[in-house]
Amino acid sequence: MSRKKVAIIGAGAAGLTAIKACLEEGLEPVCFERHDDIGGMWYYTDDIRPGQGAACYRSVVTNTSKEMVCFSDFPFPKDDPVYLPGKTVQRYLRDYAMNFGLLPYIHLKTKVVNVAPAGSYAEDGRWTVQTVTESPTDSVPSTQIDVFDAVIVCNG
Secondary structure, three states: OOOOEEEEEOOOHHHHHHHHHHHHOOOEEEEEOOOOOOOHHHOOOOOOOOOOOOOOOOOOEOOOOHHHHOEOOEOOOOOOOOOOEHHHHHHHHHHHHHHOOOHHHEEOOEEEEEEEEOOOHHHHOOEEEEEEEOOOOOOOOEEEEEEEOEEEEOOO
């Protein structure tokens, strides 16, 4: 029997932990992130990104201590400040993804444009997910429709 395939929308904190949980349960995660890097709202850039929702600003600092915001299986480094600048949180999320081998499961610059029950939904509960991916070499983005056993929405 093949592994169940799970679509994960968003590669911020919730998306990264969803990928890890899927892997731990023997599922096949496929994560779609519409921007060019992981981190969700913690991914800061001076550039204005089309469709950007929530985002931190350059000088943001958490108002909760690093001990309270870290993942239980991945503490912040001891030399990080107690209250974290946004760039430190972004680095932490990248380190988390690298530590647990999550990056290969993430499709960057890929926007989910539609999620709908598959034609066979009544029998198997599967979903269709339509994505649009920016091409680094072609000005025309590619559109793809895939079928998944489950969908986890982690877009903030």
